[in-house]
Amino acid sequence: MRDWLTKVQPMPRQRVELPYSREFSPEELRALARGLLPEDFDDRWVGLLREGSIDFHRSWTGYHIHHLPLERGPGVAGAVATKLVVNRDPRQYRNTDPQRDLEQVEWLLRWMLSGERHPPPWPLHQAG
Template identity: 45%
Template sequence: MAEELAQLREGLWPRDVDDRWVVWLDGGTLRCWRSWTGTCIYETKVAVSEDGTGVAAMLDVLDDPDSYRRAGTDAGELERFESVLPLVWRREDEGDALAGVSVLGG
């Protein structure tokens, strides 16, 4: 987990036009925004422990119907947010397989 946090601090940036999300841990705030529009959809405070692992504490979701259509429930929105990082990690892993380099150092 500490390795993933280090990678998030560097940011996960789009590699091609099909990449939908940009994710960056800016200090203690994790931000996820749509790569096509540059609109920040999610922000969450991340509490980092002494061992370098982190826990998201509170999720803020963009509340602008002209820019983002929210899920019908808070649980639905949380589920959407929780799906962002796996998409980005998968993208990073696929890119590493193609490049022959491990992003997570493994």
């Protein structure tokens, strides 16, 4: 089930930056470090906490869909995300709705932080 690791790709040049603001506590960073790893064929996402970012890839293709750069600094115990970078290559990701991107990242973060799969906030046939 770890074949997804060989498929992980960089973010394409076709991308957009969306305003996003979220602070992650040290406890949340520890939870994020566990990652969001596919356990079966139906798990379509990989979430990785890297040095300086949280990244979400599609598990079947490895396409890099969402990138949250993280900043650490004075007065921040954990880390802060100040923007969301989203893949806009239509061959890799069909969604073009910024609100949907923000909802999707929040859903993926909730899954990653809790370790429990939650139903997506949109119909499954629109999973992008």
